Amino acid sequence: xxxxxxxxxxxxxxxxxxxxxxxxxxxxxxxxxxxxxxxxxxxxxxxxxxxxxxxxxxxxxxxxxxxxxxxxxxxxxxxxxxxxxxxxxxxxxxxxxxxxxxxxxxxxxxxxxxxxxxxxxxxxxxxxxxxxxxxxxxxxxxxxxxxxxxxxxxxxxxxxxxxxxxxxxxxxxxxxxxxxxxxxxxxxxxxxxxxxxxxxxxxxxxxxxxxxxxxxxxxxxxxxxxxxxxxxxxxxxxxxxxxxxxxxxxxxxxxxxxxxxxxxxxxxxxxxxxxxxxx
Amino acid sequence: xxxxxxxxxxxxxxxxxxxxxxxxxxxxxxxxxxxxxxxxxxxxxxxxxxxxxxxxxxxxxxxxxxxxxxxxxxxxxxxxxxxxxxxxxxxxxxxxxxxxxxxxxxxxxxxxxxxxxxxxxxxxxxxxxxxxxxxxxxxxxxxxxxxxxxxxxxxxxxxxxxxxxxxxxxxxxxxxxxxxxxxxxxxxxxxxxxxxxxxxxxxxxxxxxxxxxxxxxxxxxxxxxxxxxxxxxxxxxxxxxxxxxxxxxxxxxxxxxxxxxxxxxxxxxxxxxxxxxxxxxxxxxxxxxxxxxxxxxxxxxxxxxxxxxxxxxxxxxxxxxxxxxxxxxxxxxxxxxxxxxxxxxxxxxxxxxxxxxxxxxxx
Numbered sequence: 001x002x003x004x005x006x007x008x009x010x011x012x013x014x015x016x017x018x019x020x021x022x023x024x025x026x027x028x029x030x031x032x033x034x035x036x037x038x039x040x041x042x043x044x045x046x047x048x049x050x051x052x053x054x055x056x057x058x059x060x061x062x063x064x065x066x067x068x069x070x071x072x073x074x075x076x077x078x079x080x081x082x083x084x085x086x087x088x089x090x091x092x093x094x095x096x097x098x099x100x101x102x103x104x105x106x107x108x109x110x111x112x113x114x115x116x117x118x119x120x121x122x123x124x125x126x127x128x129x130x131x132x133x134x135x136x137x138x139x140x141x142x143x144x145x146x147x148x149x150x151x152x153x154x155x156x157x158x159x160x161x162x163x164x165x166x167x168x169x170x171x172x173x174x175x176x177x178x179x180x181x182x183x184x185x186x187x188x189x190x191x192x193x194x195x196x197x198x199x200x201x202x203x204x205x206x207x208x209x210x211x212x213x214x215x216x217x218x219x220x221x222x223x224x225x226x227x228x229x230x231x232x233x234x235x236x237x238x239x240x241x242x243x244x245x246x247x248x249x250x251x252x253x254x255x256x257x258x259x260x261x262x263x264x265x266x267x268x269x270x271x272x273x274x275x276x277x278x279x
Numbered sequence: 280x281x282x283x284x285x286x287x288x289x290x291x292x293x294x295x296x297x298x299x300x301x302x303x304x305x306x307x308x309x310x311x312x313x314x315x316x317x318x319x320x321x322x323x324x325x326x327x328x329x330x331x332x333x334x335x336x337x338x339x340x341x342x343x344x345x346x347x348x349x350x351x352x353x354x355x356x357x358x359x360x361x362x363x364x365x366x367x368x369x370x371x372x373x374x375x376x377x378x379x380x381x382x383x384x385x386x387x388x389x390x391x392x393x394x395x396x397x398x399x400x401x402x403x404x405x406x407x408x409x410x411x412x413x414x415x416x417x418x419x420x421x422x423x424x425x426x427x428x429x430x431x432x433x434x435x436x437x438x439x440x441x442x443x444x445x446x447x448x449x450x451x452x453x454x455x456x457x458x459x460x461x462x463x464x465x466x467x468x469x470x471x472x473x474x475x476x477x478x479x480x481x482x483x484x485x486x487x488x489x490x491x492x493x494x495x496x497x498x499x500x501x502x503x504x505x506x507x508x509x510x511x512x513x514x515x516x517x518x519x520x521x522x523x524x525x526x527x528x529x530x531x532x533x534x535x536x537x538x539x540x541x542x543x544x545x546x547x548x549x550x551x552x553x554x555x556x557x558x559x560x561x562x563x564x565x566x567x568x569x570x571x572x573x574x575x576x577x578x579x580x581x582x583x584x585x586x587x588x589x590x591x592x593x594x595x596x597x598x599x600x601x602x603x604x605x606x607x608x609x610x611x612x613x614x615x616x617x618x619x620x621x622x623x624x625x626x627x628x629x630x631x632x633x634x635x636x637x638x639x640x641x642x
Binding site for chain 1: 356357358359360361363385386387388391392395407409410411412413414415416417418419432433434436437440441456457458459460462463464465466467470471473474476477478479480483486489490493580581582584585587588594595596597598
């Protein structure tokens, strides 16, 4: 197994990638070595790194022999331009990170403006159900892991030069494929671990807290945000599920049952460790 | 621009058309679906409460609609193994035999499969596909689809940049908001809407109240009506800008709603559209809508706006000292509660409002 590390700071890269994982989850992880350092954001364009931060991650990755991997979220037109500017500036400085896209516009951007960068399809490309309440009666999960659900999508991704598909543990499985070639070049398979996203959006309550009464939420969709979520995620309790929930900025994450998550491991070549839930 | 009305039975066609609907959309389930795929959803809404009862009823709808096109939803965010071939054949039958003008599709695997079957030109990409920028629009255009439905959570300025030529564009106009981006909400209403029970976090106090208020407006102010009109998210004041952006179709949400609610929504949309086509200002449209619907309080602070940036010059700005130019805030304590006094928006409704219910689906 190979590992990616999605750290919130580039300063502390552990020698054993499993050390970055929340302790409750480490026992599930097989031995392996880190190959990639993830940074950026999958869920909130306001948390896209600036050039200084991105360069720091790229430098830390180079120093440790890891592939720098920039995650990108669904984006507005301005967010698309920001990614273009960032990738252009990084290239000018000699950095050529892999890019995880979650927006088809970002894939188009990579095709047209940054064709040399390796690209990976992120977890929002996979729109399978992840409702945490579904585990109440099926703690092992119900995923069939039937790769035929995504045959055409995988072929499309190959045509666009995509190297790998990434997801978290959903309720259905199959997005990562079966490791075969489906009649074409095999796609790498990465599992984000251990947090699954439940829901995300632009109406961020933490951002709304920066506004006076009557402001924030829909009225601030396009306003840039200083990202008050950069501290720690908030623990969230729900009466309808016992699974641990976390609010990380504009996104709700949860920790699926270990049993259900374990069933995903044979379908992955890479595990992307998240020390904490982050958008 | 045309008003796109939700529909679930043939009885609704004529009154909705007379009220101003120029297009219709509905949900219909393939015969034998439940036996093959159990509770897996065909649509984003409940087939039982929001769907057309069967193919015979669907054909009556199409016949009564006449020149007005009828679209069918196959817009679940994902489908179980084996469902795609079944849905492609069903989609083909809807188009070729039942007179459906286009299929509203969210899942990309199904979009691609319909394309392989020669039906790409009859596909409308659902708002669940979250096409939010011109690059994504270009991607869908290369797939040969005919229309893209913009997601709810976009500003007018973003729509103006995203609505590229070579596609038809549809935007939300009235009713039923979502707290999350619908395309990135990976939960199901089958358990009850996930957002209803969502709270910000421990001890957030006033912020939770503000969040709850926002969700309440999205939920049509607790499913209330005023003079028969739904008090839900509304984009009527933005019609002129939507038209200039190239939006051709204006979506009224609520397939499962009673006919009276659908009629009220289409009438209100029709009134505003006539004004917009006559060159009315946003203020003129707002005043006319409020005069007809009531509940002016909800418009005073843009609480119901699908596109609040139509009033950008009057929206609240971030509190001083927390300006967006502060790029980083490492270790910032998350979500400091607002300090100002509790605020409510009492609504004067002319029709007795139902109590805000604990409900299992949209109003």
